[in-house]
Amino acid sequence: MSEEQKVAIVACAGMDKPLGSVARACAFKVVEVLKPEDSVLVCIPPLVAGVKPHSEWIKEYPIITIDGCPERCATKIVAKMGGKIRGRVFIPQSVQRHELRPKFSADIGLDGEKLAEKIADETALLIDKILRK
Amino acid sequence: MAIVKDKVGIVSCSGEDLPEGTISRIATRIVLEKLRPDETVTICLPLFLAGSEDERAFARVFPTIAVDGCDKRCAEVGVKKYSGEPVATIVVSEIVKKYPRLKVKSRDNLSDEEKELANIIAETISKKVDEVLGRKSREV
Numbered sequence: 001m002s003e004e005q006k007v008a009i010v011a012c013a014g015m016d017k018p019l020g021s022v023a024r025a026c027a028f029k030v031v032e033v034l035k036p037e038d039s040v041l042v043c044i045p046p047l048v049a050g051v052k053p054h055s056e057w058i059k060e061y062p063i064i065t066i067d068g069c070p071e072r073c074a075t076k077i078v079a080k081m082g083g084k085i086r087g088r089v090f091i092p093q094s095v096q097r098h099e100l101r102p103k104f105s106a107d108i109g110l111d112g113e114k115l116a117e118k119i120a121d122e123t124a125l126l127i128d129k130i131l132r133k
Numbered sequence: 134m135a136i137v138k139d140k141v142g143i144v145s146c147s148g149e150d151l152p153e154g155t156i157s158r159i160a161t162r163i164v165l166e167k168l169r170p171d172e173t174v175t176i177c178l179p180l181f182l183a184g185s186e187d188e189r190a191f192a193r194v195f196p197t198i199a200v201d202g203c204d205k206r207c208a209e210v211g212v213k214k215y216s217g218e219p220v221a222t223i224v225v226s227e228i229v230k231k232y233p234r235l236k237v238k239s240r241d242n243l244s245d246e247e248k249e250l251a252n253i254i255a256e257t258i259s260k261k262v263d264e265v266l267g268r269k270s271r272e273v
Contacts, residue, residue: 013147014177015158024149028241043150045207048182054150073183080183106162 007035007086007127008061010042010078012068018102019091020068022116025108026089027066029120035127044077058083062130064123067091087126094119141169141262142197144176144208144219152237153225154202156247160225160254161200168259172266182211192216196265200258202226221261225254 011027014020031041040057047054058078064087065074078085094115095101102112127133145161148154165173176197181188191197192212199209199219209222229237232253235246243251263269 011149012179013149013158014179015145015147015162016175016177020177020179024147025241027149032241041149043147043154043207044179044182045147045211046150046205049205049207049210051205051207071180071183071185073177073179076183077179106159106166 005038005131006061007039007130008042008057008063008083009039009066009123010044010047010058010063010074010083011066012072012074012091013044014068014071014073015105017069018105018108018112019095021105021108022102022112022119023066023068023074023089023091025113025116026091026119026123029116030123030127034120034124038127038131038133044074047081048077055081062086064089064126064130066119066123086130087123089119089123089126091119094122138196138266139172140195141173141220141265142176142192142195143173143200143258144178144181144192144197144212145200146202146208146225147178148202149240151202151226152240152247153229155240155243156229156237156251156254157200157202157223157225159243159248159251160258163251163255164258164262168255169262172262178208178211181215189215192219196220198223198258198261198265200225200254220265223254223257223261225250228254228257 012023066089100111100115103109199222
């Protein structure tokens with residue numbers, strides 16, 4: 001598979017809210033389990049600091065942002081840096097849709113894990129759509 | 134601007150790139166929730182970097198400790214850029230080297246060894262908090 005056929009995942013990793021931890025867990029499930037060949041995980045702090053390869057990935061690949069709260073930091077940062085956002089996941093909406101609530105930021109618990117899995121499945125479908133699979 | 138010394142802000146690496154980032158994140162939560170809940174607040178790094186003036190103003194007024202997963206020191210770089218010099222930086226990968234028997238592998242779920250390291254890092258952060266506030270270190 002050519003390097004062009006990947007999607008960059010940029011997830012909120014906010015640690016002051018449990019939904020930030022769900023966003024993060026969901027991103028790991030996508031890039032490590034569901035779509036390891038089709039996705040890369042962009043880490044926000046090195047992206048903003050201009051550290052490669054994160055700063056290059058958002059120029060090269062279509063992007064899915066995963067936001068954990070209405071601040072939507074992942075989306076804001078990618079937009080500010082000129083990345084092409086092709087899909088957005090908003091965890092608070094997913095919480096309502098799936099009726100699963102994470103416990104704490106440090107430990108999202110069983111429901112938080114289930115929620116992350118469901119959102120990861122949806123994100124994987126979004127990747128297929130973007131890559132026209 | 135005068136630095137207020139009754140709370141310490143902790144800016145942690147959000148750690149998606151390396152397991153050490155995950156350890157820094159968990160260690161920070163241990164400090165915030167268990168070890169020094171009354172003396173510390175967290176500054177959300179993505180929010181800080183996205184441009185939240187509240188988070189940046191806090192780090193200008195209150196002493197701030199950066200907890201970084203690796204020597205890229207993204208948290209420290211961010212604080213310096215937007216709010217000024219942090220009072221201290223703790224680099225998890227440097228501390229981990231002192232404990233070769235404890236293996237660091239997962240970016241997602243921490244093993245017992247990684248949890249032990251998170252507790253060691255949390256103690257290091259707590260001692261630094263006490264130092265910054267001019268207090269005697271408590272047993273943690």
